[in-house]
Amino acid sequence: MNSWIILLLLIIAIACAAAALTVRDLLAAVFTMAAFSFSAALLYAEMGAVDVGFTEAAVGAGISSAFLIAALFHIERRSKD
Numbered sequence: 001m002n003s004w005i006i007l008l009l010l011i012i013a014i015a016c017a018a019a020a021l022t023v024r025d026l027l028a029a030v031f032t033m034a035a036f037s038f039s040a041a042l043l044y045a046e047m048g049a050v051d052v053g054f055t056e057a058a059v060g061a062g063i064s065s066a067f068l069i070a071a072l073f074h075i076e077r078r079s080k081d
Contacts (some may be wrong), residue, residue, distance in 0.1 A: 013036055013039040019032045033064075040056055041056040
């Protein structure tokens with residue numbers, strides 16, 4: 001019944017992961033990884049694991065992204081290659 005929603009979220013997660021690997025700007029990579037984590041959280045919630053989805057949203061999209069953005073203030077944002 002909701003298999004097309006799961007398939008759409010899976011495609012979004014794969015696209016975000018591929019974009020995070022190929023982007024050169026580190027801030028954009030952090031945001032695409034946060035989008036990946038949020039789409040994974042939605043995928044978990046849609047599949048019935050609401051507690052795992054909530055944890056993924058809080059830790060993966062929230063705290064990890066905040067720590068990575070804070071770390072970007074101490075390094076260069078662009079890759080040299």
